[in-house]
Amino acid sequence: MEVFHFKASKGMDRDLYEAVSELENICRDHDDVRLKLELDYKLAKADTPDENSDEKLDDFTCWDGHRLVGYLGIDDFGGRTVEVNGMVHPEYRRRGIFRELFRQAKMEWEGRDSNEMLLLTDRKSKEGKSFINGTGAAYDHTEYEMILSDGLFEEAKGFSKDLVLKEATNDDAREIARQNSIYFNEELADQELLDIDLEKKRGFHVYMAVVQGNIVGKVHLHLTNGEGGIFGLGIIPEWRGTGFGRELLLRSVHKLKELGASYIFLQVDAKNDTALGLYRSCGFKESYSMEYYKLNKER
Incomplete structure (x- = not known):
């Protein structure tokens, strides 16, 4: 038995x-x-x-x-x-x-x-x-999980906007929660405030996307053993249609490479055609599908 x-x-x-x-x-x-x-x-x-x-x-x-x-x-x-x-x-x-x-x-x-x-x-x-x-x-x-093709990325890269990445602090925690509620269609009350310093110790680097002093979005970058992930990337609705989403993605890839990533991936809803088009145009391609x-x- x-x-x-x-x-x-x-x-x-x-x-x-x-x-x-x-x-x-x-x-x-x-x-x-x-x-x-x-x-x-x-x-x-x-x-x-x-x-x-x-x-x-x-x-x-x-x-x-x-x-x-x-x-x-x-x-x-x-x-x-x-x-x-x-x-x-x-x-x-x-x-x-x-x-x-x-x-x-x-x-x-x-x-x-x-x-x-x-x-x-x-x-x-x-x-x-x-x-x-x-x-x-x-x-x-x-x-879809999408992985970065370095060859395709080299063809796509190039910065033309004024967007910069500002490393987030605990003072940004409420703004991060507010943006998450927008991007993931959830109640703000359901969002827990991140301890940014603790997240960094766990391999997560959180950045605010800033244009001429205005916060226009944010992104979470994770790095472990040379593998870099892009999560929670988003542009606030009033700043969309400006090219800042593409700029934020390209700068996120460069930041992960600076941190030592040799393999970079992200995940995206299979029905989000806008995001899929953006990611493909910046050198990402589908790896597998998770239901x-x-x-x-x-x-």
């Missing part, structure tokens, strides 16, 4: 990071699909704890002896929504492991203030879609 050991953890330490990374590589090679586990950010978050926030159970694991055979993670970035993604070792599937991991994670989510859970799966994953269909979650949207399915507590 098989006996598996399930465990829920607060914070990701180096040993768990290594074990989950190894399992992720096994699953990616076997299935040819991508996962969105945010392991680097979780590790950095554990290394730089926020004294003002309570640690939560975010990492759910299944072990066969000392071998990690299943993992499911909750990504909670604040606000009303959490994201969930996970995997089971190819040799241990169809034994109810992922169902139990999800049951535990769902119980944890039920006790939180967030009202929505987004279940993620690579568009190519038949197993992922099959499991999600059984949860009752409804399709919400698809995101999001929403589960509400009232359901």
Whole structure:
């Protein structure tokens, strides 16, 4: 009789990071699909704890002896929504492991203030879609991950505007929250104020886009192990149609390269044709598609 050991953890330490990374590589090679586990950010978050926030159970694991055979993670970035993604070792599937991991994670989510859970799966994953269909979650949207082609970027680069990047401070936290509420169509009250200094320790560099003394937008740049990500890039509505979005993107790429990034990526809603056109024109191309399915507590 098989006996598996399930465990829920607060914070990701180096040993768990290594074990989950190894399992992720096994699953990616076997299935040819991508996962969105945010392991680097979780590790950095554990290394730089926020004294003002309570640690939560975010990492759910299944072990066969000392071998990690299943993992499911909750990504909670604040606000009303959490994201969930996970995997089971190819040799241990169809034994109810992922169902139990999800049951535990769902119980944890039920006790939180967030009202929505987004279940993620690579568009190519038949197993992922099959499991999600059984949860009752409804399709919400698809995101493309896009990677920068240096050759295409070299053809596109060139600055013509007066926009500059100003490193954000904690004094900008309320403005950042206000812009996030605009870009992500969420209530301002649902936005948590960032601790900019703490985010920088975790590899996130936040910049305000400034034109002649006016804040016109912002961007969050993440760097770890030479891999750079562009997140939360946006221009305030009254400043759109001016070319500042393209300028902000190009300057963000240059800033990541200055910080040491050799690989740069971003994520975009598959239906956002305006953003897709902008990113493609600046040298980005689609890498893979991640589908999001929403589960509400009232359901």
